[in-house]
Amino acid sequence: MSEQFSVNRELFDEVMVPNYAPSAVIPVRGQGSRVWDQQDKEYIDFAGGIAVNCLGHCHPALVGALKEQGEKIWHLSNVMTNEPALRLAKKLVDNTFADKVYFANSGAESNEAALKLARRWALNEHSAEKSQIIAFKQGFHGRTFFTVTVGGQEAYSAGFGPRPGDIDHAEYNNLESVKALISDKTCAIMVEPLQGEGGIVSPTPEFIQGLRDLCNEHNALLIFDEVQTGAGRLGPLYAYMDLDVTPDILTSAKGLGGGIPIGAMLTTAEIAKHLAIGTHGSTYGGNPLACAVSEAVIDVITTPEVQAGVKAKAKLYVDGLNAINAKYSVFTEIRGKGLLVGAVLNERYQGKAKDFLMAAMSEGVMTLVAGANIIRFAPSLVIPDEDIAEGLVRFEKAVAKLAS
Numbered sequence: 154m155s156e157q158f159s160v161n162r163e164l165f166d167e168v169m170v171p172n173y174a175p176s177a178v179i180p181v182r183g184q185g186s187r188v189w190d191q192q193d194k195e196y197i198d199f200a201g202g203i204a205v206n207c208l209g210h211c212h213p214a215l216v217g218a219l220k221e222q223g224e225k226i227w228h229l230s231n232v233m234t235n236e237p238a239l240r241l242a243k244k245l246v247d248n249t250f251a252d253k254v255y256f257a258n259s260g261a262e263s264n265e266a267a268l269k270l271a272r273r274w275a276l277n278e279h280s281a282e283k284s285q286i287i288a289f290k291q292g293f294h295g296r297t298f299f300t301v302t303v304g305g306q307e308a309y310s311a312g313f314g315p316r317p318g319d320i321d322h323a324e325y326n327n328l329e330s331v332k333a334l335i336s337d338k339t340c341a342i343m344v345e346p347l348q349g350e351g352g353i354v355s356p357t358p359e360f361i362q363g364l365r366d367l368c369n370e371h372n373a374l375l376i377f378d379e380v381q382t383g384a385g386r387l388g389p390l391y392a393y394m395d396l397d398v399t400p401d402i403l404t405s406a407k408g409l410g411g412g413i414p415i416g417a418m419l420t421t422a423e424i425a426k427h428l429a430i431g432t433h434g435s436t437y438g439g440n441p442l443a444c445a446v447s448e449a450v451i452d453v454i455t456t457p458e459v460q461a462g463v464k465a466k467a468k469l470y471v472d473g474l475n476a477i478n479a480k481y482s483v484f485t486e487i488r489g490k491g492l493l494v495g496a497v498l499n500e501r502y503q504g505k506a507k508d509f510l511m512a513a514m515s516e517g518v519m520t521l522v523a524g525a526n527i528i529r530f531a532p533s534l535v536i537p538d539e540d541i542a543e544g545l546v547r548f549e550k551a552v553a554k555l556a557s
């Protein structure tokens with residue numbers, strides 16, 4: 154292909170809507186946890202496409218599923234069902250609390266479905282007054298107007314006219330703040346079983362258990378947004394499995410597709426029945442191509458080797474980052490769970506997370522931030538130990554530059 158124009162970062166500003174500020178680096182290929190840019194510079198990928206590429210880049214099982222399905226059938230619409238969707242749904246049901254699955258194309262769409270289902274369930278089973286949704290400050294649930302309003306960052310939903318109503322925000326890990334809001338008019342509580350975008354904040358067991366109890370007391374649904382925590386990222390297939398609390402509705406996306414866009418909403422048969430024929434839908438949701446790849450993701454991440462690997466690799470990160478901190482004193486703590494790790498910058502480096510990300514990038518390691526003060530790591534669940542070691546060496550060089 155010989156274009157009559159240069160494909161570079163400048164072209165972004167010329168032809169793309171300015172809602173993103175991408176880095177100057179344009180990656181062109183990846184293999185496992187290594188990525189190469191247009192100049193053939195190599196990077197180690199500790200970002201995983203924001204917790205999406207759970208099996209790294211071009212994992213043979215995923216490429217195989219994509220090629221195989223790509224030569225069979227790509228799309229049908231929901232006028233017909235298809236084999237990959239049925240197989241994937243069966244596997245999700247067999248591996249979780251859920252009886253029923255709805256497929257979407259993203260995290261926001263899965264959450265949108267969950268919220269609409271909760272509202273419809275409350276209307277059918279109770280009354281029109283039971284419509285309050287409780288969510289949490291600093292929570293993140295996507296960018297559709299409903300989900301961004303349920304999300305706990307006021308600034309993200311402002312400036313688009315009247316917001317969807319009857320949504321209140323409590324404080325994460327503060328059960329009293331939920332008690333102050335909840336009543337029999339509460340339809341659902343939506344919560345991340347570890348806040349991702351909000352700063353890698355783990356829930357206390359009392360908080361999560363308390364939410365379940367409050368929902369039971371007030372006949373409200375408990376919705377776990379596992380878009381970031383799911384698909385094996387924290388160790389178990391879904392985070393709820395380690396928390397001794399079962400939600401009524403669970404949403405999954407990001408890692409579920411391993412890089413192909415897909416989302417899912419999981420629930421019980423009793424609740425699912427309220428999403429009756431015609432109440433909701435999606436043209437692409439549950440398409441055979443995405444479902445075939447996702448099925449391969451599930452097959453790999455539910456193996457005991459991968460799940461045990463997450464624990465072992467998480468320890469390499471925590472130990473490695475603590476060792477770096479012992480030398481340079483830049484973090485107050487290393488937190489998170491499984492392969493969702495946050496390094497919290499101390500007083501001296503407030504607001505500088507993006508600087509660390511940029512410095513790491515120039516040393517050849519891709520990282521993420523979660524807000525202005527936390528560097529986030531969300532690598533492939535099967536990243537080789539040598540890549541973790543080499544990536545941490547590169548990351549240390551970046552820290553050394555900024556700390557000197």
Ligand SMILES: *Cc1c(COP(=O)(O)O)cnc(C)c1O
Nearest residue numbers: 259260261293294295349380381
């Ligand atoms: C990323 C994320 C979403 C949004 O997913 P999209 O695929 O971008 O719509 C929703 N909830 C959580 C917890 C997320 O981390």
